[in-house]
Amino acid sequence: AITPDTKIFMPLNELVDLAAERRRLEKETAKTKKELDGLSAKLNNQAFLSKAPVHIVEAEQERAEKLRSLLVGLEEQMTRLG
Numbered sequence: 598a599i600t601p602d603t604k605i606f607m608p609l610n611e612l613v614d615l616a617a618e619r620r621r622l623e624k625e626t627a628k629t630k631k632e633l634d635g636l637s638a639k640l641n642n643q644a645f646l647s648k649a650p651v652h653i654v655e656a657e658q659e660r661a662e663k664l665r666s667l668l669v670g671l672e673e674q675m676t677r678l679g
Contacts, residue, residue: 599625606641615678619678622674622675623675625671626668626671629664629667629668629671632664633664633665633668636657636660636664639657640654640657640658640661649662
């Protein structure tokens, strides 16, 4: 499992249906990519950047960075599953 601050490693072969876990990771990866794409479009929108308060822009940039980190973690998990 992955959270922004914690990683836990478990021997999945004996505990989890690997095909189901792979599907779950693929679904979560697709959802995260979609959310990141929308957020990236928002952060590349000059109208948003010029009108939004600085703290909102910074919060959205931080959220985008967390999504990128989550995506890397999900891709690492999928690679480990094979």
